[in-house]
Amino acid sequence: MSYETVIGLETHAQLATESKMFCGCPTKFGAKPNTNICPVCTGQPGVLPVTNKKAIELAIKTAIALNCKIEPQSVFARKNYFYPDLPKGYQVSQYELPLATNGHLEIEVGGNIRKIGIIRVHLEEDAGKSIHQGAGRILGSASSLIDYNRTGTPLIEIVSEPDIRSPKEAAVFMQALANLLQYIGVCDAKMEEGSLRCDANLSVRERGSSEFGVRTELKNMNSFKAVEKALLFEEKRHTEVLADGGKISQETRFFDDTTNTTHGMRGKEEAHDYRYFPEPDLVPVAPDKKWVEAIRSALGELPEERKNRFIANHRLSSNDAFLLISQRATADFFEECVILLNKPKIIANWILGDLQAYLNARNLTIKQANFSPVQLVELIQLIDKGTISGKIAKTVLIKVLETGNSVKDVIAESGMTQMSDEGTLVKIVQSVLAANPKQVEQYKAGKTTIIAFLVGQVMKETKGRANPGLANKILKQELDT
Amino acid sequence: MNKKTAHELNNLLVNKKISSVELTKAVLDRIDKTEGKVQAYVTVTREDALKQAKAADSRISELPDTRIPLLTGIPIAIKDNMCTKGVLTTCSSKILANYIPPYNATVVEKIKAAGAVIVGKANMDEFAMGSSTENSGLHPTYNPWDLERVPGGSSGGSAAAVAANECILATGSDTGGSIRQPASFCGVVGFKPTYGRVSRYGLIAFASSLDQIGPLTKDVTDTAILMNVLVGYDPKDSTSVNQPVPDYQKALIDNVKNLKIGYIKELLGQGIDQEVKASIEQAMKKLEELGAKLIEVSMPSFEHAVATYYLIAPAEASSNLARYDGVKFGHRSKEAKDLLTMYYNTRREGFGAEVKRRIMLGTYALSAGYYDAYYLKALKVRTLIKQDFDRAFMKYDVLLSPTAPSIAFKFGEKTADPLAMYISDIATIPINLAGLPAISLPCGFSKKAPIGLQIIGRAFDEETVLRAAFTYEQNTDWHKQIPEL
Amino acid sequence: MAITKKDVEHVAKLARLGLSEEEIELFTRQLSAILDFAGSLQKLDTKNILPTSHAIPMKNVLREDKVVTCQNTEDILANAPAEEDHMFRVPRIIE
Known part of the structure; x- marks a missing residue:
C-alpha cells in the first residue's frame, strides 16, 4: 500500500519590537x-494591558507578505490555563477573530514551486522561562525557578494549511518562512535561539484518499534540521504502525534531538479546555485601509515580486532568482553589483557559487563577511581584462574574504596576475611541446582536440597564471610551423 | 468636625480655622472610638495619614487660597481593592492577606496629587463579590445605623466608614451595585460613573467589563468634588475613554424644571418592599413638585439582567482570579509537595466560599460545550438590556428606581441561599451591564434603616444625574441624618 | 439544568480549586440552582443579536513601542512566597 504524508505547521515568531506586547519592559535577551x-507583565493584582502599536504593525506586515486578508476587526482573547511561567493564569492571544486569514507562501522543493496555504496569522504574548533544578529535565526536578523576563514578548502565530507533503517540504517551508520574516524585518528568526519556534502536525493516509489520518502533534524542535528529523521519524512510525494494521492515537509527542526520536508523554494526557473568551481589558483592533496601505507601501518590494523582476529584467533562471531573494542582504548585494556592472548572470553565478559556499561553510551572512559589491565587480572586471584567469579569481576571492585585504593587494602580493607576456609564454610552450612529443605527434596526425591537454600543461607549468587564450594561440603557432 | 462634609471642611481649612492634622486626628479618634463596633477598615494608616496631613497643612499655608485643591487635607478611605504602593492591599481575601503592592492605582495617585489624606483601607466583600460585606475573608463590617444589619456590599467598609464619620469620604468600586447598594444601606451618597470614565488601573479586577470606581460621600456636592479628582483618561487603561471631562461641580444646579424622568415599572413592582416603594414614590412626588416630569417606563429585559450578570461576571472573575496561585505573591499553602498540590491547596485555603462558588460558576460557563449556551447567550442578552436603555433614553433624561428592593438585611439572613442574595441586586445590575452612570442617595428610612433612591443617566452624562440628585438633596434633609453610635 | 458531582469535580480541576467533599456536594446543589435560574435566558430569541463584550464600544487603543524601565522590580520579588537566585521558586512540576 502506498501512503501519503500530510503535515501542517504552527510557527511562533518573536516580533522585533523594543518593548513588550502589553507593557513598556524591554524585550532584550540575556538580562x-x-x-x-x-507589575503588568508579572500579573500583579490590578494591572491592565495596553497594546504595542509596533507589534500590530509587524503582524500586519507579515500578513501582507504572506498574501493574507487583513481582517477588518480582530479581537484579543484570553486562553486560560495554569502554569507557573504564565503569571496571569491566562495568555492573551487571538482566537475567533484573528488579525489575518487565508494567505499562502511559495516554496521551491526539487525545482518545483509549491504553494502552501496559510490559515491565519494572529498575535499573542510569550510566556516566561522555567529552569528545572536538580535534573536536566522537568521530570525528576526537585523544584523549578521562574524568570519572567521573556513574559509578554510579542509573538505572531502563523498556522499553515495541511498542505505540506513531506518532512523535506516542511523544512524548506520553515526556512522560507524564516527568510521572509528576516527579509521584512519582523523577526530575526533564529530557531536555535527560540525567536522562531515550530510545532508540527503530521498524519499519514492512503495515497488518493481525501480524508485525513489521525494526527500527532510534535513539539520541541529547535532547528530546521530538527523539524525535518522529527517529521521523518514520525512519518516512518505512522507508516509502520498503519502498515501493521495498527492505529495511531492522537497525542502530543516530544522530539529528542539526542536520539532523533519522538516520544509521547507518560500517563494520560489531560484534555485541554482553554475556555477562550474575549479579553475584556482590551478593545478590538480594526486596522483602517489607510493604515494597512501605509504599511504595505513601506514594506516595498516583496521577495516574490523581486524574484519575478530578477527573472524578467536580468534574465536569471527561476532557481537562481529564488536563491538570490531568499535572503534580503544577498539580493541587495546582487543588485548593487548589477548597478556597477551589467553582467547579472555572471554576478549571480559568483554570488551563488563560490561566495555562498564560503559563507555557508563558515555559517556567515553576506553582511557579516568583509566583502563589498565593489570588490566582486572588480574581480570580475579583472577577469574580463585578462589580468587574472577565472580559476585564479576563485583563489583571490577566498583570500580577499579571509584577509579582508583589497582585491588588488591580494593579487599583487601573491603574484597571481595573469601571464600575458608573449615572450615568456613562448618559452614555456616550447618546453611543454618538447616534454610531450606523443601528443605533438597526435596533433600533427589530425587530432587537433589534443590541444586542450597541451593548454592544461601550460597552465600547470605557470600555476594557472597563463592567459589561456594567449597560450592557445601560441601553441597553435608553434605546432603549425 | 469629622461629621462635616469635604466642602464644609475645605472652607475651614483654607481659612485656617482648623488644620488638616487636627482634622485627621479627629477622624483617627473617631475610628478608635467606633471601629470596635463598625469594623469598617482592614488597615488604618495612622502614621502615614498624619504625615500626609502635615504636608497638606504646609501646602495650604504656601499656596494662594484659590489654588489649593479642594480635597487638600481631607481624610479619605480607600476600598481595599485599590493598590496602594507599600501599603497592605488585601481585597479582604486571605489569599492576599500579606500583599504589598509595588505600585499605586491611578486613582490613588490622583487622590494623593489632590492632597487628600488617606486614613486607611476599607473592608469589602472578598474580591468585591457580595452584597453584604459578610463575604470579607477578614471580618464583617456592621451597619452604623443598626449593628445587627449588614452595611451592604461589596463596598460595605467604605459606606460604613462614611456613615460612621470614620472618614470624610471614600472610594468604592461598583461591578453590579457595589457602590450604590451599600450607599443605600448606610444612608450615604454613592456614585458609579460611566464605564471608562475612571481608570481601572490598579483596581484589583473582579469582572473587568463591569468594574468601575466611584465616590461614596455624605452629600452630592462631595460626590461631584471627588468625581473631579477621580475621572479622566488614563493611557494605562485601554478601556478608559479619551473624552473631555466636565467640571462636575458646575452640574450642581438646583433645578429640575421640565426634566424628563422615567421611573422603571419593573423596579417598583413585585419583589420590592412596601416601605421602600412608598419612599421612592414620595421622592417622585417631590421631584414632580420641583418641576420634573415623571413618566413610567418599562424595561422588559430587566427580568433577565440578574441571570445575565451572574454568567458574565463570574466568567470574567474565574479568569481574573487565576493569578492567585501561590507563585508570585500572596498566600502559598504549606501543603505543596508538588505544583498541582500547591495550586489546589493554596486556592482552597486562600479563597472564601462565595469566591469559590463564582470561580466554579464562571469556569463552567466558559468551559467546552457550555460557552455558547451560557456565556455567549449572556453577552447577547446584555445587548438586549443595552437596547432597552437606548430606547428609554430617547425619551427621558434620567431614569429612576430604588437602589435596592429592601433596606439593609440582617446578618446571616441571605447567606444560606446565594441565589436570593443575587436576586437582591436586580435594581443595580442592569446599569453595569449597560455601562451607565447612576447615583444612590438617601430618600427615607424604614425601621430606622436608610432607603436609597437611584438615578440613572445616559452614558457620559453624569452631569444630568448630579443635577437631579443635587436638586432632590437640596430640597430634602435625608442626607443630614447621622446614625447614633 | 442540573449538573452532576462529576461536573463539579471536573470544573474544580480546571480552576485548580481544591474542594472538600462537603463543598462538592454543596456546589453541586447551588450551581444547579443558579444554572437553572440562568436557563431562563434560553427562551429569549437572540438569533440576530450581536454579543456585547464592552458596554462602551472602542477600538484601536494602542501605545507607542517605547521602553519604560520599571523601578520596582525588587518590590515585585519581595512578594514572592519563595525566591531563589532572583527567581520565583515553585515546587516540582508533575504533569
Missing part, C-alpha cells in the same frame, strides 16, 4: 533573571 519585569 539577569527578573530584571526586565514590571
Whole structure:
C-alpha cells in the first residue's frame, strides 16, 4: 500500500519590537533573571494591558507578505490555563477573530514551486522561562525557578494549511518562512535561539484518499534540521504502525534531538479546555485601509515580486532568482553589483557559487563577511581584462574574504596576475611541446582536440597564471610551423 | 468636625480655622472610638495619614487660597481593592492577606496629587463579590445605623466608614451595585460613573467589563468634588475613554424644571418592599413638585439582567482570579509537595466560599460545550438590556428606581441561599451591564434603616444625574441624618 | 439544568480549586440552582443579536513601542512566597 504524508505547521515568531506586547519592559535577551519585569507583565493584582502599536504593525506586515486578508476587526482573547511561567493564569492571544486569514507562501522543493496555504496569522504574548533544578529535565526536578523576563514578548502565530507533503517540504517551508520574516524585518528568526519556534502536525493516509489520518502533534524542535528529523521519524512510525494494521492515537509527542526520536508523554494526557473568551481589558483592533496601505507601501518590494523582476529584467533562471531573494542582504548585494556592472548572470553565478559556499561553510551572512559589491565587480572586471584567469579569481576571492585585504593587494602580493607576456609564454610552450612529443605527434596526425591537454600543461607549468587564450594561440603557432 | 462634609471642611481649612492634622486626628479618634463596633477598615494608616496631613497643612499655608485643591487635607478611605504602593492591599481575601503592592492605582495617585489624606483601607466583600460585606475573608463590617444589619456590599467598609464619620469620604468600586447598594444601606451618597470614565488601573479586577470606581460621600456636592479628582483618561487603561471631562461641580444646579424622568415599572413592582416603594414614590412626588416630569417606563429585559450578570461576571472573575496561585505573591499553602498540590491547596485555603462558588460558576460557563449556551447567550442578552436603555433614553433624561428592593438585611439572613442574595441586586445590575452612570442617595428610612433612591443617566452624562440628585438633596434633609453610635 | 458531582469535580480541576467533599456536594446543589435560574435566558430569541463584550464600544487603543524601565522590580520579588537566585521558586512540576 502506498501512503501519503500530510503535515501542517504552527510557527511562533518573536516580533522585533523594543518593548513588550502589553507593557513598556524591554524585550532584550540575556538580562539577569527578573530584571526586565514590571507589575503588568508579572500579573500583579490590578494591572491592565495596553497594546504595542509596533507589534500590530509587524503582524500586519507579515500578513501582507504572506498574501493574507487583513481582517477588518480582530479581537484579543484570553486562553486560560495554569502554569507557573504564565503569571496571569491566562495568555492573551487571538482566537475567533484573528488579525489575518487565508494567505499562502511559495516554496521551491526539487525545482518545483509549491504553494502552501496559510490559515491565519494572529498575535499573542510569550510566556516566561522555567529552569528545572536538580535534573536536566522537568521530570525528576526537585523544584523549578521562574524568570519572567521573556513574559509578554510579542509573538505572531502563523498556522499553515495541511498542505505540506513531506518532512523535506516542511523544512524548506520553515526556512522560507524564516527568510521572509528576516527579509521584512519582523523577526530575526533564529530557531536555535527560540525567536522562531515550530510545532508540527503530521498524519499519514492512503495515497488518493481525501480524508485525513489521525494526527500527532510534535513539539520541541529547535532547528530546521530538527523539524525535518522529527517529521521523518514520525512519518516512518505512522507508516509502520498503519502498515501493521495498527492505529495511531492522537497525542502530543516530544522530539529528542539526542536520539532523533519522538516520544509521547507518560500517563494520560489531560484534555485541554482553554475556555477562550474575549479579553475584556482590551478593545478590538480594526486596522483602517489607510493604515494597512501605509504599511504595505513601506514594506516595498516583496521577495516574490523581486524574484519575478530578477527573472524578467536580468534574465536569471527561476532557481537562481529564488536563491538570490531568499535572503534580503544577498539580493541587495546582487543588485548593487548589477548597478556597477551589467553582467547579472555572471554576478549571480559568483554570488551563488563560490561566495555562498564560503559563507555557508563558515555559517556567515553576506553582511557579516568583509566583502563589498565593489570588490566582486572588480574581480570580475579583472577577469574580463585578462589580468587574472577565472580559476585564479576563485583563489583571490577566498583570500580577499579571509584577509579582508583589497582585491588588488591580494593579487599583487601573491603574484597571481595573469601571464600575458608573449615572450615568456613562448618559452614555456616550447618546453611543454618538447616534454610531450606523443601528443605533438597526435596533433600533427589530425587530432587537433589534443590541444586542450597541451593548454592544461601550460597552465600547470605557470600555476594557472597563463592567459589561456594567449597560450592557445601560441601553441597553435608553434605546432603549425 | 469629622461629621462635616469635604466642602464644609475645605472652607475651614483654607481659612485656617482648623488644620488638616487636627482634622485627621479627629477622624483617627473617631475610628478608635467606633471601629470596635463598625469594623469598617482592614488597615488604618495612622502614621502615614498624619504625615500626609502635615504636608497638606504646609501646602495650604504656601499656596494662594484659590489654588489649593479642594480635597487638600481631607481624610479619605480607600476600598481595599485599590493598590496602594507599600501599603497592605488585601481585597479582604486571605489569599492576599500579606500583599504589598509595588505600585499605586491611578486613582490613588490622583487622590494623593489632590492632597487628600488617606486614613486607611476599607473592608469589602472578598474580591468585591457580595452584597453584604459578610463575604470579607477578614471580618464583617456592621451597619452604623443598626449593628445587627449588614452595611451592604461589596463596598460595605467604605459606606460604613462614611456613615460612621470614620472618614470624610471614600472610594468604592461598583461591578453590579457595589457602590450604590451599600450607599443605600448606610444612608450615604454613592456614585458609579460611566464605564471608562475612571481608570481601572490598579483596581484589583473582579469582572473587568463591569468594574468601575466611584465616590461614596455624605452629600452630592462631595460626590461631584471627588468625581473631579477621580475621572479622566488614563493611557494605562485601554478601556478608559479619551473624552473631555466636565467640571462636575458646575452640574450642581438646583433645578429640575421640565426634566424628563422615567421611573422603571419593573423596579417598583413585585419583589420590592412596601416601605421602600412608598419612599421612592414620595421622592417622585417631590421631584414632580420641583418641576420634573415623571413618566413610567418599562424595561422588559430587566427580568433577565440578574441571570445575565451572574454568567458574565463570574466568567470574567474565574479568569481574573487565576493569578492567585501561590507563585508570585500572596498566600502559598504549606501543603505543596508538588505544583498541582500547591495550586489546589493554596486556592482552597486562600479563597472564601462565595469566591469559590463564582470561580466554579464562571469556569463552567466558559468551559467546552457550555460557552455558547451560557456565556455567549449572556453577552447577547446584555445587548438586549443595552437596547432597552437606548430606547428609554430617547425619551427621558434620567431614569429612576430604588437602589435596592429592601433596606439593609440582617446578618446571616441571605447567606444560606446565594441565589436570593443575587436576586437582591436586580435594581443595580442592569446599569453595569449597560455601562451607565447612576447615583444612590438617601430618600427615607424604614425601621430606622436608610432607603436609597437611584438615578440613572445616559452614558457620559453624569452631569444630568448630579443635577437631579443635587436638586432632590437640596430640597430634602435625608442626607443630614447621622446614625447614633 | 442540573449538573452532576462529576461536573463539579471536573470544573474544580480546571480552576485548580481544591474542594472538600462537603463543598462538592454543596456546589453541586447551588450551581444547579443558579444554572437553572440562568436557563431562563434560553427562551429569549437572540438569533440576530450581536454579543456585547464592552458596554462602551472602542477600538484601536494602542501605545507607542517605547521602553519604560520599571523601578520596582525588587518590590515585585519581595512578594514572592519563595525566591531563589532572583527567581520565583515553585515546587516540582508533575504533569
